Amino acid sequence: xxxxxxxxxxxxxxxxxxxxxxxxxxxxxxxxxxxxxxxxxxxxxxxxxxxxxxxxxxxxxxxxxxxxxxxxxxxxxxxxxxxxxxxxxxxxxxxxxxxxxxxxxxxxxxxxxxxxxxxxxxxxxxxxxxxxxxxxxxxxxxxxxxxxxxxxxxxxxxxxxxxxxxxxxxxxxxxxxxxxxxxxxxxxxxxxxxxxxxxxxxxxxxxxxxxxxxxxxxxxxxxxxxxxxxxxxxxxxxxxxxxxxxxxxxxxxxxxxxxxxxxxxxxxxxxxxxxxxxxxxxxxxxxxxxxxxxxxxxxxxxxxxxxxxxxxxxxxxxxxxxxxxxxxxxx
Numbered sequence: 001x002x003x004x005x006x007x008x009x010x011x012x013x014x015x016x017x018x019x020x021x022x023x024x025x026x027x028x029x030x031x032x033x034x035x036x037x038x039x040x041x042x043x044x045x046x047x048x049x050x051x052x053x054x055x056x057x058x059x060x061x062x063x064x065x066x067x068x069x070x071x072x073x074x075x076x077x078x079x080x081x082x083x084x085x086x087x088x089x090x091x092x093x094x095x096x097x098x099x100x101x102x103x104x105x106x107x108x109x110x111x112x113x114x115x116x117x118x119x120x121x122x123x124x125x126x127x128x129x130x131x132x133x134x135x136x137x138x139x140x141x142x143x144x145x146x147x148x149x150x151x152x153x154x155x156x157x158x159x160x161x162x163x164x165x166x167x168x169x170x171x172x173x174x175x176x177x178x179x180x181x182x183x184x185x186x187x188x189x190x191x192x193x194x195x196x197x198x199x200x201x202x203x204x205x206x207x208x209x210x211x212x213x214x215x216x217x218x219x220x221x222x223x224x225x226x227x228x229x230x231x232x233x234x235x236x237x238x239x240x241x242x243x244x245x246x247x248x249x250x251x252x253x254x255x256x257x258x259x260x261x262x263x264x265x266x267x268x269x270x271x272x273x274x275x276x277x278x279x280x281x282x283x284x285x286x287x288x289x290x291x292x293x294x295x296x297x298x299x300x301x302x303x304x305x306x307x308x309x310x311x312x313x314x315x316x317x318x319x320x321x322x323x324x325x326x327x328x329x330x331x
Contacts (some may be wrong), residue, residue: 046078047142050311052101055085069100071108079146082108083221091131099130119143123313129238137303138263139283141182147305148186148261151279155257156193158234159183162264163199172200173208173230181216183261188220194228199264201232215289234260235273262289271296279303 055070070085084104090097121143129135139147159180166172176198188194201208210217210228217228258278262269265284269292275279276299282289285306293302 004234006327048120049123050083051081051123052084054126055089055126065066069104072160094131141179145183145185145206154191154259157191158195158260160262160267169200173198177214196230198230198232204232207231234270274300
């Protein structure tokens with residue numbers, strides 16, 4: 001069966017590589033009685049993607065490719081994509097499509113069994129998604145952080161975190177904060193406000209300041225003076241917070257001064273609470289959220305994570321194929 005959910009393998013990357021990693025913050029008590037925060041950065045291999053798409057007509061192929069399909073790999077800027085090309089006629093038999101995809105995938109993984117892998121994301125083109133009648137999994141923390149960093153610097157940032165379903169509220173908050181740490185990494189520089197919207201605190205109008213309980217957010221405060229606020233309601237935490245002594249910066253009126261990343265499926269957006277000029281980055285790619293913001297808040301820029309990845313992958317595929325065609329003609 002074709003694996004429709006692929007997670008990170010946790011392999012370490014070679015020393016000296018400028019590739020994504022994760023920071024882990026741990027605290028310990030020194031014999032002198034002083035509490036010390038330890039920062040450990042563990043590097044992994046680059047982000048990886050398996051991209052399945054139908055091949056363009058008229059391109060030269062090896063003999064028998066219509067039965068087997070083809071795959072090739074491209075690597076750039078810390079992202080390694082393995083493209084799996086399939087003939088369009090495969091889509092005409094959905095019952096066999098998944099088995100064929102699994103066979104093509106298995107052969108490629110067998111050839112690369114010695115490769116170092118990081119967080120892997122499955123991407124399916126629109127035609128394959130329609131034929132299978134399902135969507136690809138949501139991006140993991142590494143890919144969410146990659147999408148966030150590609151939007152450039154901002155003054156304020158909000159993360160709407162998913163519901164992990166923990167019965168204990170404290171365990172839910174811990175899981176959410178671990179995810180936020182993995183997404184953000186060191187992408188907090190230049191921020192004047194950082195807000196986490198917790199499913200575990202949903203319905204509560206108050207807010208919690210996180211540096212006392214979580215070493216990562218204490219590290220952010222010590223490095224930048226930025227206070228991280230966690231709340232259950234989006235509107236409850238957009239006012240106070242920010243850098244120590246600089247809460248007024250949260251209200252500065254500049255275009256795209258605020259990025260809101262939504263990682264919670266089914267989240268009901270309190271659209272009135274969003275600051276003007278917000279970039280709403282929706283990793284759930286919910287059409288209902290897009291329609292709501294388009295109708296109620298025309299000053300908000302909505303971006304679907306899936307649409308962004310579709311454009312990125314298609315551009316990488318077309319560029320790689322064009323380069324291959326030029327090399328073949330000149331070689």
